[in-house]
Amino acid sequence: xxxxxxxxxxxxxxxxxxxxxxxxxxxxxxxxxxxxxxxxxxxxxxxxxxxxxxxxxxxxxxxxxxxxxxxxxxxxxxxxxxxxxxxxxxxxxxxxxxxxxxxxxxxxxxxxxxxxxxxxxxxxxxxxxxxxxxxxxxxxxxxxxxxxxxxxxxxxxxxxxxxxxxxxxxxxxxxxxxxxxxxxxxxxxxxxxxxxxxxxxxxxxxxxxxxxxxxxxxxxxxxxxxxxxxxxxxxxxxxxxxxxxxxxxxxxxxxxxxxxxxxxxxxxxxxxxxxxxxxxxxxxxxxxxxxxxxxxxxxxxxxxxxxxxxxxxxxxxxxxxxxxxxxxxxxxxxxxxxxxxxxxxxxxxxxxxxxxxxxxxxxxxxxxxxxxxxxxxxxxxxxxxxxxxxxxxxxxxxxxxxxxxxxxxxxxxxxxxxxxxxxxxxxxxxxxxxxxxxxxxxxxxxxxxxxxxxxxxxxxxxxxxxxxxxxxxxxxxxxxxx
Amino acid sequence: xxxxxxxxxxxxxxxxxxxxxxxxxxxxxxxxxxxxxxxxxxxxxxxxxxxxxxxxxxxxxxxxxxxxxxxxxxxxxxxxxxxxxxxxxxxxxxxxxxxxxxxxxxxxxxxxxxxxxxxxxxxxxxxxxxxxxxxxxxxxxxxxxxxxxxxxxxxxxxxxxxxxxxxxxxxxxxxxxxxxxxxxxxxxxxxxxxxxxxxxxxxxxxxxxxxxxxxxxxxxxxxxxxxxxxxxxxxxxxxxxxxxxxxxxxxxxxxxxxxxxxxxxxxxxxxxxxxxxxxxxxxxxxxxxxxxxxxxxxxxxxxxxxxxxxxxxxxxxxxxxxxxxxxxxxxxxxxxxxxxxxxxxxxxxxxxxxxxxxxxxxxxxxxxxxxxxxxxxxxxxxxxxxxxxxxxxxxxxxxxxxxxxxxxxxxxxxxxxxxxxxxxxxxxxxxxxxxxxxxxxxxxxxxxxxxxxxxxxxxxxxxxxxxxxxxxxxxxxxxxxx
Numbered sequence: 033x034x035x036x037x038x039x040x041x042x043x044x045x046x047x048x049x050x051x052x053x054x055x056x057x058x059x060x061x062x063x064x065x066x067x068x069x070x071x072x073x074x075x076x077x078x079x080x081x082x083x084x085x086x087x088x089x090x091x092x093x094x095x096x097x098x099x100x101x102x103x104x105x106x107x108x109x110x111x112x113x114x115x116x117x118x119x120x121x122x123x124x125x126x127x128x129x130x131x132x133x134x135x136x137x138x139x140x141x142x143x144x145x146x147x148x149x150x151x152x153x154x155x156x157x158x159x160x161x162x163x164x165x166x167x168x169x170x171x172x173x174x175x176x177x178x179x180x181x182x183x184x185x186x187x188x189x190x191x192x193x194x195x196x197x198x199x200x201x202x203x204x205x206x207x208x209x210x211x212x213x214x215x216x217x218x219x220x221x222x223x224x225x226x227x228x229x230x231x232x233x234x235x236x237x238x239x240x241x242x243x244x245x246x247x248x249x250x251x252x253x254x255x256x257x258x259x260x261x262x263x264x265x266x267x268x269x270x271x272x273x274x275x276x277x278x279x280x281x282x283x284x285x286x287x288x289x290x291x292x293x294x295x296x297x298x299x300x301x302x303x304x305x306x307x308x309x310x311x312x313x314x315x316x317x318x319x320x321x322x323x324x325x326x327x328x329x330x331x332x333x334x335x336x337x338x339x340x341x342x343x344x345x346x347x348x349x350x351x352x353x354x355x356x357x358x359x360x361x362x363x364x365x366x367x368x369x370x371x372x373x374x375x376x377x378x379x380x381x382x383x384x385x386x387x388x389x390x391x392x393x394x395x396x397x398x399x400x401x402x403x404x405x406x407x408x409x410x411x412x413x414x415x416x417x418x419x420x421x422x423x424x425x426x427x428x429x430x431x432x433x434x435x436x437x438x439x440x441x442x443x444x445x446x447x448x449x450x451x452x453x454x455x456x457x458x459x460x461x462x463x464x465x466x467x468x469x470x471x472x473x474x475x476x477x478x479x480x481x482x483x484x485x486x487x488x489x490x491x492x493x494x495x496x497x498x499x500x501x502x503x504x505x506x507x508x509x510x511x512x513x514x
Numbered sequence: 515x516x517x518x519x520x521x522x523x524x525x526x527x528x529x530x531x532x533x534x535x536x537x538x539x540x541x542x543x544x545x546x547x548x549x550x551x552x553x554x555x556x557x558x559x560x561x562x563x564x565x566x567x568x569x570x571x572x573x574x575x576x577x578x579x580x581x582x583x584x585x586x587x588x589x590x591x592x593x594x595x596x597x598x599x600x601x602x603x604x605x606x607x608x609x610x611x612x613x614x615x616x617x618x619x620x621x622x623x624x625x626x627x628x629x630x631x632x633x634x635x636x637x638x639x640x641x642x643x644x645x646x647x648x649x650x651x652x653x654x655x656x657x658x659x660x661x662x663x664x665x666x667x668x669x670x671x672x673x674x675x676x677x678x679x680x681x682x683x684x685x686x687x688x689x690x691x692x693x694x695x696x697x698x699x700x701x702x703x704x705x706x707x708x709x710x711x712x713x714x715x716x717x718x719x720x721x722x723x724x725x726x727x728x729x730x731x732x733x734x735x736x737x738x739x740x741x742x743x744x745x746x747x748x749x750x751x752x753x754x755x756x757x758x759x760x761x762x763x764x765x766x767x768x769x770x771x772x773x774x775x776x777x778x779x780x781x782x783x784x785x786x787x788x789x790x791x792x793x794x795x796x797x798x799x800x801x802x803x804x805x806x807x808x809x810x811x812x813x814x815x816x817x818x819x820x821x822x823x824x825x826x827x828x829x830x831x832x833x834x835x836x837x838x839x840x841x842x843x844x845x846x847x848x849x850x851x852x853x854x855x856x857x858x859x860x861x862x863x864x865x866x867x868x869x870x871x872x873x874x875x876x877x878x879x880x881x882x883x884x885x886x887x888x889x890x891x892x893x894x895x896x897x898x899x900x901x902x903x904x905x906x907x908x909x910x911x912x913x914x915x916x917x918x919x920x921x922x923x924x925x926x927x928x929x930x931x932x933x934x935x936x937x938x939x940x941x942x943x944x945x946x947x948x949x950x951x952x953x954x955x956x957x958x959x960x961x962x963x964x965x966x967x968x969x970x971x972x973x974x975x976x977x978x979x980x981x982x983x984x985x986x987x988x989x990x991x992x993x994x995x996x
Binding site: 052053055056057059060100127128129130132133134135136137162164167170172175176179180183187188189190191192193194220221222224225228232233234235236239250253254257273276277278280281285286314317319345346347359360361362363370372373376379380382383384385386387388389390391392 | 534535537538539541542582609610611612614615616617618619644646649652654657658661662665669670671672673674675676702703704706707710714715716717718721732735736739758759760762763767768796799801827828829841842843844845852854855858861862864865866867868869870871872873874
């Protein structure tokens with residue numbers, strides 16, 4: 033048998049050594065001869081030494097080529113007897129896609145995400161799981177007017193390639209809203225994208241990140257996906273003494289915290305704690321990412337100044353969104369950060385999705401500029417206050433305080449509940465889902481050692497009519513399984 | 515001196531051993547005493563043995579605490595003399611953010627991205643750098659009608675939380691357009707997001723990926739960011755013989771190719787090559803990602819069937835977008851893939867940005883369903899054909915064929931040019947930019963060993979009036995620097 037080779041011409045550029053190509057070509061040539069039927073199943077290949085001499089190659093190259101062919105199932109080497117063509121070349125099977133998925137992608141906590149995804153199933157009548165403001169308040173008429181105004185005046189701007197940092201007009205409008213500078217604002221497709229960009233920008237695999245315990249599941253997912261090892265800081269205390277120990281022990285890359293109407297607990301860090309937190313961050317040179325998604329959802333009481341506003345040491349990156357105060361479907365949020373970080377984050381956003389959609393950015397700018405947004409906020413507040421009262425009333429009617437504990441937060445969209453006795457919470461929530469009501473399982477909010485007895489109700493996701501019914505179904509699910 | 519410690523209470527949960535906390539607490543206590551002025555600069559700390567005895571801790575714990583304090587600059591240990599408080603505790607400086615950025619983020623080819631970003635500067639009169647279809651053809655009136663129809667009938671659907679896979683109605687409309695099934699379609703925020711999700715889903719750091727040479731810079735960036743080592747497959751030949759050698763030598767994770775009106779060259783792989791490519795992919799079990807962003811931009815000739823359509827072995831994932839045929843500002847594209855992969859990609863998209871914006875998805879569905887999209891494509895084709903003629907004429911008027919080579923593609927938005935003589939291309943393009951005209955630098959399109967003499971003109975980005983002027987300015991830049 034003669035094995036022809038075309039190994040001399042190398043019409044492609046690569047960074048490997050020549051030997052690798054030679055071996056690849058030898059393997060390729062043999063495979064082609066098998067494919068063409070010139071080498072049949074059971075045929076013995078020339079010995080490695082013979083073929084090496086025949087082709088003027090080193091024996092190592094031929095050995096490596098045979099090894100490769102064996103790995104691929106094309107030939108089988110039998111010691112002292114030689115190499116033989118295998119009965120069948122690998123069939124042209126459909127690809128096993130699941131074998132192609134990266135370890136990193138597999139790391140995703142699929143059950144949790146599945147559960148969250150499931151809770152958006154269309155057959156659910158009462159979805160209190162995901163966080164959404166009351167869409168009954170959505171200012172549809174001013175919104176429609178604003179969209180049409182943008183399409184009349186700025187259609188080209190809305191449709192064209194735009195800066196990754198965001199539409200300048202929306203950056204200015206948000207800066208005015210927040211008392212910041214436009215150059216510090218980066219528009220993102222919702223707070224989730226903001227967290228993902230920050231994770232990709234700041235985290236080396238293995239870095240520690242301090243997060244609230246519990247916290248927003250999307251943050252846990254995005255931070256872990258970037259390779260962060262999460263250290264939980266208990267929101268029951270938000271103790272800066274504890275925090276300092278964590279800073280010393282773990283030297284984290286940053287602190288991710290939601291100090292105002294925290295998701296899911298509704299807690300708010302007081303001003304003194306905020307000051308201490310900022311001083312610790314500056315002292316240990318550990319940045320803070322302030323997730324401030326809920327500060328505009330105040331129902332009662334007052335809100336302490338935000339960390340970003342209080343910051344005198346340039347240690348805080350700020351994150352917010354219109355999803356929880358206007359509509360999640362808009363996919364518009366923003367980061368406020370030093371311009372250098374805005375630039376760096378933009379580079380990452382550029383490779384993630386180039387830039388954020390234009391028409392809605394310009395529409396939002398119009399709604400902020402013409403006062404619609406602020407007016408909407410007070411209407412939203414009134415509606416949310418009413419819904420919270422209904423939810424609390426329903427909870428008290430359907431659950432005993434000995435069995436269920438919860439507190440009534442001064443803002444946010446949630447009531448965080450804890451069943452006091454042992455319970456198979458997954459079974460309870462699945463049963464509730466089957467009867468048409470979904471709430472968010474507590475375990476999704478913990479990076480480790482989840483408190484399985486918790487769940488979160490988004491009271492702004494239901495109407496005054498279906499909130500009581502949803503909570504009744506939930507209570508029934510507890511009775512049925514408990 | 516007495517060092518008080520509160521080491522016994524551990525009100526926070528962590529996965530470290532107890533020793534780490536004790537050491538952190540010892541260090542913290544000493545730092546607090548320094549901060550409070552109870553320990554002054556120059557003060558000698560108790561010996562490690564003394565303090566260990568005093569606190570009932572192991573000597574190792576105290577030694578580790580002292581080492582930590584020394585690393586942090588709070589104390590200095592002098593052999594045989596002891597440990598001393600340093601003159602000043604670290605000042606509360608503004609954070610050096612650049613030191614916080616991950617290596618991965620720094621890997622971005624900033625100069626290229628900067629140049630691309632620069633070319634979107636508002637003071638540029640003629641921007642032929644980035645790829646955009648002729649926005650003069652944008653079907654504004656039907657679009658406005660469709661937006662208003664969606665807001666009238668489906669505002670809640672547009673504004674609410676939506677499935678990560680995309681609005682069912684748009685998935686169905688695209689599936690019908692492509693002859694696919696809706697369950698195979700994943701809506702993404704433009705093709706760039708599609709590439710980024712695929713990179714994050716499939717690539718382990720170090721994996722090889724075969725890409726066209728040259729190719730879309732956004733693909734190079736996203737793939738490299740995920741840790742891929744890129745192997746270039748020359749589009750001048752698209753030789754399947756070469757490809758097979760690459761497959762054997764590198765065992766790549768997948769092949770990323772743009773077989774139709776390739777960006778930047780405009781080349782199209784013929785049907786025979788497509789067949790061979792598919793057979794190789796199936797044989798070596800290496801998936802293909804078919805970037806099919808340009809197949810609907812045909813100007814003349816015919817388009818061979820797409821890889822995804824030809825695929826009988828389930829080896830192709832398909833990627834497309836409305837950015838190059840309707841408007842890039844919409845940020846809407848799609849992936850077609852086996853349902854299992856759609857689910858896996860959705861999990862990754864969920865952590866990246868939860869889901870894609872709703873109003874424009876529903877508007878696009880309306881425009882596809884009512885025929886506007888197909889009508890628009892033929893108008894777009896006519897406009898692009900005219901613009902290409904003007905660009906070619908201007909190039910011939912302003913450049914000699916001995917100095918500039920280019921071919922006239924049958925589709926796509928670009929003319930890929932190569933200056934035949936040595937030249938400082940960066941200087942030329944910068945000069946052109948300064949006079950108001952930008953094209954894309956060729957080097958951005960190569961993963962390695964860039965051909966610096968190339969540049970890409972997007973002829974659909976200019977009007978019939980400014981294309982000739984832009985090309986005149988470009989030629990002048992060559993004369994001025996060459």
